[in-house]
Amino acid sequence: MIEFKIIKSSKKSKARLGILKTENGEIKTPSLVPVATQAVVKTLTSEEVLETKTQVLICNTFHLHLRAVSNLHKFMNWPKPLMSDSGGFQVFCLGFGQDHNVGKILKSKGNKTISHGQQPKSLKITDRGVFFKSPIDGRQLFLGPKESIRRQEALGADIIFTFDECTSSLADKEYTEKSLEKTHNWAEQCLQLKKTKQALYGIVQGGKYEDLRQKSAKTIGSMDFDGFGIGGEFGDDKRKLGKTLAIVNNELPYQKPRHLLGIGYPEDIKLIVAQGIDTFDCTVPTHYARRGIAFTPEGRLNLNQMKYSKDKKPIDRDCRCSVCKNYSRNYITHLLRAKEITALRLLTFHNLYYFNTLVEKIREDIENDKL
RNA sequence: UCCGGUGUAGCUCAAUGGUAGAGCAAUUCGCUGUUAACGAAGAGGUUGCAGGUUCGAGUCCUGCCACCGGAG
Numbered sequence: 001m002i003e004f005k006i007i008k009s010s011k012k013s014k015a016r017l018g019i020l021k022t023e024n025g026e027i028k029t030p031s032l033v034p035v036a037t038q039a040v041v042k043t044l045t046s047e048e049v050l051e052t053k054t055q056v057l058i059c060n061t062f063h064l065h066l067r068a069v070s071n072l073h074k075f076m077n078w079p080k081p082l083m084s085d086s087g088g089f090q091v092f093c094l095g096f097g098q099d100h101n102v103g104k105i106l107k108s109k110g111n112k113t114i115s116h117g118q119q120p121k122s123l124k125i126t127d128r129g130v131f132f133k134s135p136i137d138g139r140q141l142f143l144g145p146k147e148s149i150r151r152q153e154a155l156g157a158d159i160i161f162t163f164d165e166c167t168s169s170l171a172d173k174e175y176t177e178k179s180l181e182k183t184h185n186w187a188e189q190c191l192q193l194k195k196t197k198q199a200l201y202g203i204v205q206g207g208k209y210e211d212l213r214q215k216s217a218k219t220i221g222s223m224d225f226d227g228f229g230i231g232g233e234f235g236d237d238k239r240k241l242g243k244t245l246a247i248v249n250n251e252l253p254y255q256k257p258r259h260l261l262g263i264g265y266p267e268d269i270k271l272i273v274a275q276g277i278d279t280f281d282c283t284v285p286t287h288y289a290r291r292g293i294a295f296t297p298e299g300r301l302n303l304n305q306m307k308y309s310k311d312k313k314p315i316d317r318d319c320r321c322s323v324c325k326n327y328s329r330n331y332i333t334h335l336l337r338a339k340e341i342t343a344l345r346l347l348t349f350h351n352l353y354y355f356n357t358l359v360e361k362i363r364e365d366i367e368n369d370k371l
Numbered sequence: 372u373c374c375g376g377u378g379u380a381g382c383u384c385a386a387u388g389g390u391a392g393a394g395c396a397a398u399u400c401g402c403u404g405u406u407a408a409c410g411a412a413g414a415g416g417u418u419g420c421a422g423g424u425u426c427g428a429g430u431c432c433u434g435c436c437a438c439c440g441g442a443g
Binding site for chain 2 (some may be wrong): 262
């Protein structure tokens with residue numbers, strides 16, 4: 001059960017300022033949703049995550065399915081709102097994504113394409129669902145709309161998602177179109193199957209094809225979901241992302257919350273908010289932290305680099321997080337070079353705080369008619 | 372002083388007398404609903420020094436130097 005209130009709609013853009021109420025508290029939107037795939041923000045405790053201004057986390061049904069986890073809030077000691085992703089992204093990243101060694105956003109041109117009828121090497125996609133091979137023990141494991149919803153009900157997140165197929169950026173139009181029919185069909189089934197009061201978001205797909213995006217948004221948008229996820233790839237440049245979101249959001253019911261799945265870098269956030277996105281999850285702050293990258297107003301700092309080993313400044317002079325207050329760049333560089341895991345903890349903490357502060361400023365910008 | 376051993380990339384070590392390699396480190400790059408404290412690439416050499424044997428020497432021979440161990 002959620003309630004979404006739009007407090008203010010921008011006159012300068014399609015941005016909205018809102019409050020998303022759940023049984024576990026409110027989310028001021030727009031909001032970042034940090035990723036806690038395995039019921040943990042990697043390297044941090046839930047108490048530490050609370051200190052990063054994080055309002056809500058997203059866990060993953062596929063990974064937690066493997067571990068037979070349930071009752072997430074209690075399990076991970078997270079008192080605030082939670083989302084759970086359906087496992088649909090794993091259909092891509094453990095399938096064609098792995099086969100072709102590509103992310104969901106295509107960087108290089110001239111690759112092979114995926115056409116209708118093709119199957120990934122290590123999983124099988126059928127009309128009923130997907131056969132996976134467990135990365136833990138190789139055991140075969142099936143996830144379809146029913147299995148995903150049942151698992152997500154057991155996990156008990158406040159907001160859950162329909163089981164979808166996130167298509168590869170290499171998928172051709174026919175493949176994407178057929179996949180979309182399946183995703184729509186699964187969405188309908190998820191809606192029928194859900195028995196709990198959890199909010200269910202339907203996921204819009206369609207890849208880089210604008211007509212398919214519009215069709216998907218119309219279809220999913222007309223179903224009785226509590227909110228909407230927008231998934232898949234959006235082409236390889238930011239203008240395309242903005243345009244796709246414009247097309248999709250134009251079709252979705254205005255009053256319901258919209259979640260953009262798996263975007264973005266700091267430079268993406270203003271753009272997606274200006275297109276009317278209310279929440280968005282992204283691994284970037286936490287993932288890059290574990291690669292030694294700190295985000296700052298000047299851009300990304302690669303603290304692995306020797307040049308920071310004598311730099312006594314904090315990561316970001318203007319950041320008020322406890323890492324920037326107490327530690328210097330050269331300390332973190334030292335920890336990274338010494339392979340001390342605390343480096344990853346400090347960077348994860350800072351990056352989350354930094355991203356959340358960035359989004360907080362964006363909310364203020366909407367409030368003050370600057371965005 | 373004598374005897375023995377070892378000297379090859381920054382480090383640890385490979386290389387039947389036939390184009391000197393690997394791992395780690397260092398450097399640079401990549402990462403957008405996390406199989407990810409990951410992955411990729413380039414760079415790095417007068418093989419301790421000086422001679423000799425040989426078509427050809429990291430490898431065999433001689434001398435020297437350095438380090439390690441043992442004896443005194």
